[in-house]
Amino acid sequence: MNSIRIRLFVILLATTGAVWLLAAAWIYASTQAEVERVLDARLMEAARMVSSLITDHRIEPSAAVDAAIANAPPPPFKQADGSYSRQLSCQIWSLQGSLVSRSESAPETSLASHTDGFEETEIDGERWRVYAVVNPTLGVRVLVGDSLEIRDRLIGDVIKGLLVPGIVILPVLAVLIWVSVGRGLAPLTRIAEGLAGRSASELHPIDDGTVPREVRPVIRALNSLFGRVAEARDREQSFTAYAAHELKTPLAGLKTQAQIALRTDDSTIQREALSRISTSVDRTSRMVRQLIDLAAVDASQGAAKDEPVDVAVLVGEIASELETQLAANEVHVAMEHADRTPQPAVLEADRILLRLAIRNLLENAIQHSPKGAVVRCRVSESQSEVVVEILDQGPGIPVADEARVTERFFRGSKASGHGSGLGLSIVQMALDRLGGNLTFERGGTWFVARASFPI
Amino acid sequence: MRLLVLEDDEILLDGLKVGLQMCGFTVDAVTSVADADAAIEADRFDAIILDLMLPDGSGLDVLSRMRRSGDRTPVLLLTAKDEVADRITGLDSGADDYLGKPFDLDEVAARLRAIVRRGHGRAAGLLEWKDVSLDPARMSASRDEITISLSRREFVILQALMETPGVILSRSNLEEKLYGWQEEIESNTVEVHIHKLRSKLGASFIETVRGAGYRLRTSQ
Numbered sequence: 001m002n003s004i005r006i007r008l009f010v011i012l013l014a015t016t017g018a019v020w021l022l023a024a025a026w027i028y029a030s031t032q033a034e035v036e037r038v039l040d041a042r043l044m045e046a047a048r049m050v051s052s053l054i055t056d057h058r059i060e061p062s063a064a065v066d067a068a069i070a071n072a073p074p075p076p077f078k079q080a081d082g083s084y085s086r087q088l089s090c091q092i093w094s095l096q097g098s099l100v101s102r103s104e105s106a107p108e109t110s111l112a113s114h115t116d117g118f119e120e121t122e123i124d125g126e127r128w129r130v131y132a133v134v135n136p137t138l139g140v141r142v143l144v145g146d147s148l149e150i151r152d153r154l155i156g157d158v159i160k161g162l163l164v165p166g167i168v169i170l171p172v173l174a175v176l177i178w179v180s181v182g183r184g185l186a187p188l189t190r191i192a193e194g195l196a197g198r199s200a201s202e203l204h205p206i207d208d209g210t211v212p213r214e215v216r217p218v219i220r221a222l223n224s225l226f227g228r229v230a231e232a233r234d235r236e237q238s239f240t241a242y243a244a245h246e247l248k249t250p251l252a253g254l255k256t257q258a259q260i261a262l263r264t265d266d267s268t269i270q271r272e273a274l275s276r277i278s279t280s281v282d283r284t285s286r287m288v289r290q291l292i293d294l295a296a297v298d299a300s301q302g303a304a305k306d307e308p309v310d311v312a313v314l315v316g317e318i319a320s321e322l323e324t325q326l327a328a329n330e331v332h333v334a335m336e337h338a339d340r341t342p343q344p345a346v347l348e349a350d351r352i353l354l355r356l357a358i359r360n361l362l363e364n365a366i367q368h369s370p371k372g373a374v375v376r377c378r379v380s381e382s383q384s385e386v387v388v389e390i391l392d393q394g395p396g397i398p399v400a401d402e403a404r405v406t407e408r409f410f411r412g413s414k415a416s417g418h419g420s421g422l423g424l425s426i427v428q429m430a431l432d433r434l435g436g437n438l439t440f441e442r443g444g445t446w447f448v449a450r451a452s453f454p455i
Numbered sequence: 456m457r458l459l460v461l462e463d464d465e466i467l468l469d470g471l472k473v474g475l476q477m478c479g480f481t482v483d484a485v486t487s488v489a490d491a492d493a494a495i496e497a498d499r500f501d502a503i504i505l506d507l508m509l510p511d512g513s514g515l516d517v518l519s520r521m522r523r524s525g526d527r528t529p530v531l532l533l534t535a536k537d538e539v540a541d542r543i544t545g546l547d548s549g550a551d552d553y554l555g556k557p558f559d560l561d562e563v564a565a566r567l568r569a570i571v572r573r574g575h576g577r578a579a580g581l582l583e584w585k586d587v588s589l590d591p592a593r594m595s596a597s598r599d600e601i602t603i604s605l606s607r608r609e610f611v612i613l614q615a616l617m618e619t620p621g622v623i624l625s626r627s628n629l630e631e632k633l634y635g636w637q638e639e640i641e642s643n644t645v646e647v648h649i650h651k652l653r654s655k656l657g658a659s660f661i662e663t664v665r666g667a668g669y670r671l672r673t674s675q
Contacts, residue, residue, distance in 0.1 A: 245488055248555075250466070252533075252557035253466035254557070256467060257470045259470075259561075263477065269473060276466050315456055319675060362635055
């Protein structure tokens with residue numbers, strides 16, 4: 001059941017109905033006990049009265065019977081209509097077994113065969129409750145009984161008196177519950193209408209001061225989601241804007257170089273311009289690839305698929321992928337295993353993120369290496385982490401810039417002018433996702449970029 | 456005209472340098488704010504092109520420092536940020552013009568000529584002296600509707616002289632207009648090109664002021 005209104009309606013109606021029924025059952029039981037007690041007392045009293053009246057012979061048994069019945073205390077729920085009159089029947093039997101006298105309402109057959117106390121009997125299909133008392137002086141037995149059907153009818157009438165209004169009122173109650181629940185849920189409807197009326201860019205939080213206490217946790221969760229969505233959206237927007245700006249500069253370079261190539265008569269200048277165009281296209285495509293990588297890392301949030309990755313093998317794969325770049329920069333990659341252990345350094349991680357991090361580190365090292373230099377890759381494993389170190393003989397990163405190098409589009413204050421400023425932000429973002437850590441170190445002529453991944 | 460270009464993208468910088476040289480400018484190129492500040496301090500330029508986003512700061516900082524120190528050299532801003540607000544900020548900071556990337560080389564050249572012209576208080580694009588007129592956009596001179604073609608260096612020298620008629624420009628003044636920092640100055644270039652100009656425009660058009668330099672002849 002997906003509607004809170006229907007759910008509340010059904011629950012309320014069912015519980016109200018159940019309480020009502022329970023009350024009716026309770027009243028039924030207690031009324032029955034009470035009626036039983038009162039009517040039994042009357043039977044007993046009437047029997048004793050008849051017995052005492054006839055003892056002194058001051059009154060004829062038949063008159064005594066009628067008097068007892070007439071003077072008996074009224075039943076507790078006596079109604080105006082005649083159905084409850086003449087309920088009692090009285091018989092006086094000699095101990096020998098002959099009928100001495102009986103009241104008008106009493107049948108001619110014996111009401112009961114016992115001599116003392118209460119008993120329930122059935123005569124001609126009618127059930128009776130009979131009180132018997134023996135009068136030893138006269139040698140008679142007095143029986144006073146009433147029909148159980150009359151008792152049942154009495155109780156039935158009491159219950160009917162309770163249930164009929166209940167059944168009549170039930171639809172009214174249902175309508176009232178339905179309307180009340182609707183009213184009670186009105187704040188939700190209001191919030192929903194407010195949200196439905198929003199455009200996609202309206203991500204301001206809902207004011208949780210005016211909403212009911214019960215809905216507040218939902219609103220807070222929603223507001224926090226709004227916050228996160230707005231943040232992601234802003235990040236995306238600023239990223240798109242920034243990326244567009246960053247692409248405009250190489251485009252401007254391409255255009256000017258193309259115009260130079262078109263208008264010059266000097267074949268040297270023309271060749272130079274064309275070669276710069278080619279270089280610029282390479283760099284720009286690298287930048288575009290990095291932008292796509294960055295978007296991929298961004299999108300990988302929460303979607304990481306961990307698998308065992310042999311880090312040294314991965315570094316080797318990446319190095320062979322970068323063959324063209326290596327050749328163009330006349331740089332060689334040397335793979336080193338720090339601790340000659342036969343066991344490969346295996347990491348349980350997202351292969352794509354790991355590859356992006358290492359690839360960008362390696363590319364950075366290649367880009368900044370002098371021609372003919374070697375880039376060393378070292379993979380080592382300790383108890384708690386796998387460490388990938390990339391060592392190059394380039395100028396390194398000035399200590400002052402270290403904190404900022406992972407910012408997007410930051411190129412360093414002494415930049416050579418051909419990086420996109422994205423490489424290390426990709427590395428940092430990927431490492432963040434992988435729970436890794438990026439540090440830099442200088443050792444002699446070597447600049448070390450160290451990525452450590454917890455196992 | 457001597458230009459300073461501040462741009463950190465080496466391919467674009469090279470394009471501007473080579474392209475603007477082809478348009479008759481002499482270009483000095485720097486890639487950082489610090490270098491630009493030093494160059495502006497040390498040299499005089501006819502116009503300056505500033506990129507906005509640089510590794511060590513913003514071209515706007517260079518611009519505000521220039522304007523604060525009273526430097527009125529015309530400045531053209533080049534930037535990838537192309538929104539109205541950015542353009543307003545740039546112009547309000549003291550820039551003379553603004554151009555969004557990517558741009559057309561001819562447009563950059565035309566805008567440079569325009570801001571330099573305005574700096575000299577001239578409205579017309581053509582420079583005129585007596586019966587000779589010089590068209591900086593075409594890098595050519597004309598007399599009596601007859602076009603006189605000029606080499607780049609001839610054009611640079613003639614333009615410098617015609618921009619300040621009557622003022623004496625020394626040989627080193629003219630060399631500054633002809634050569635950027637990295638270019639090696641050939642010892643007698645100025646003399647050679649003055650000679651060529653005289654043969655094209657008439658011997659009396661440019662006069663030599665002994666020991667001082669050259670100027671356009673004012674008397675008949």
